[in-house]
Ligand code: HEM
C-alpha cells in the first residue's frame with residue numbers, strides 16, 4: 001500500500017503519529033513525514049485508519 | 065446568577081448526557097435553530113456526526129473569520145480598531161491562509177515528540193498535586209487541588225507565566241469563560257486579561273526565555289506583531305487551562321460512577337489511552353467551538369442554508385450519534401472511540417490535543433493509584449455541574465479515600 005501526504009495541507013495535529021507510528025512521523029516543524037515508501041501489510045490497517053482520522057485531510061491512500 | 069441567560073439547546077445537559085431534545089433533533093431532521101449566545105441572530109445548529117465533520121472540514125464555505133462574537137444588541141462595545149487588535153493572533157478567528165500562517169508557527173511546539181519530552185515535568189507536577197491532596201487530608205475538593213492546578217501549572221510553565229501571577233491569572237480565566245456574567249463585565253475582564261498579556265509579552269520581548277513565548281519571539285519575532293503575540297499567548301493560556309482541567313474533573317467523576325472501568329484505568333496501563341479517548345468522546349466538554357458563518361448558499365442535512373448565516377456545531381450530539389458509534393450513550397473505555405470530534409476537526413482541530421492527551425494520560429492513573437479507594441465525599445446527586453460555561457465542567461468535586 002502507498003500513502004500520499006500533502007505537507008502543504010497538514011496542520012501538524014499528530015493524529016497520524018499516534019495512530020500509526022511505524023508509518024508517520026512529524027518533522028521539526030510538526031509537519032507530517034512518511035517513514036516508509038511502501039506500507040508493510042502489518043501496518044496497513046493502522047495507516048488506513050490514520051488517513052481517515054487526519055483532521056486536515058492531508059493523507060490519501062494511493063494504491064492498495 | 066439571577067440574570068443568567070437561558071441556555072441554548074446545544075449547551076443543555078442532564079449530568080453527562082446531552083438533553084433528549086438534542087438527540088431527537090439529531091435523529092430526526094438533524095438541524096434546528098438556536099438563539100446565539102451573544103444576542104446576535106439565531107444560528108443553525110448542526111447535530112449529526114457526518115454533518116459536523118463535513119462543516120468542520122470545509123473552511124471555504126464555513127468561515128471562522130466572518131463570525132463576530134462580541135456584537136450585542138446594545139450596540140458595538142468596541143471600536144473597529146479594538147476589534148482588529150483583539151482578533152490578532154487568535155487562530156480560531158481566521159480562515160486559511162491567515163490561519164495557516166499562525167498555526168504553522170506554533171505546530172513545532174506541539175508535536176507528539178515535543179510532548180514526550182515534556183512528560184517528566186508533567187509527572188512532577190502531577191505528583192506534587194497528589195502530595196498536596198494527601199497533606200490537606202480528606203475530604204478535599206478535587207477540582208481546586210488536582211484538576212485545576214495541573215493544567216494551569218503546565219500551560220503557565222510552557223508559556224513562561226511567572227509563578228506569582230498564577231493565582232490571579234486562574235481567577236481571571238474562570239470569569240472570562242463564565243457566560244452567566246453580564247456582557248459588560250465579561251468585556252471588562254477581557255480588557256484586564258489583555259493588559260496582563262501585553263505585560264507578559266513585553267517582558268518576554270525584553271528577555272526571551274526558553275519557554276514557548278521566548279521561542280516565538282526568537283524565531284518569528286519579525287513576522288509577528290505585538291498584538292499577534294498577545295493574541296497567541298491569550299489563546300493558549302485560556303484554551304490550555306479550563307479545558308484539560310474540566311476533563312480531569314469530569315473524567316474522574318465518570319470513572320467513579322463506573323467502578324469496573326475505573327479499576328481498569330488504574331491497573332492496566334494499556335487501557336489508559338483508549339480510556340482517555342472514550343472519556344473525551346462521552347463527555348465532550350466543548351459544547352460547540354466557534355460558530356461558523358456560511359460564505360455561500362450551502363446544503364446541510366438536506367436543508368438549504370443561505371449565505372451569511374451562523375452555523376453552530378453540537379459536538380456532544382455528534383459524538384453520541386449512533387451512526388458514528390454503536391451504543392453511543394454507554395461509556396466503554398475499551399473501544400477508544402477513534403474519530404470522535406471532541407477536539408474538533410479540520411484545520412482548527414485542537415492545537416493542544418497532544419498536550420491535553422499527555423496530561424490526562426499521566427494524571428488519571430496517577431490519581432487512581434495514589435488513592436485506590438477514591439470515592440465521592442458528597443451524595444452522588446449533589447455534584448455541582450458547571451452549566452453556564454462555554455466549556456462544560458464541575459464547580460467542585462469533594463472526594464475522600
Ligand atoms: C481536553 C482538553 C481540550 C479539548 C477538549 C479541546 C477542544 C478543542 C476544540 C473542540 C477545538 C476546535 C474549536 C473549533 O473548531 O471551533 C480546539 C481548538 C484549539 N485548542 Fe483545544 N482543547 C483542549 C485542550 C487544549 C490545550 C491544552 C491547548 C493549548 C495548550 C489547546 C489549544 C487550542 C487552540 C490554540 C485551538 C485553536 C486551533 C486553531 O484554530 O487552529 N486546547 N480545542
Ligand code: SF4
Nearest residue numbers: 010011013014016054
Ligand atoms: S494527522 Fe494529518 S494533520 Fe495531523 S500531522 Fe498527520 S497528516 Fe498532519
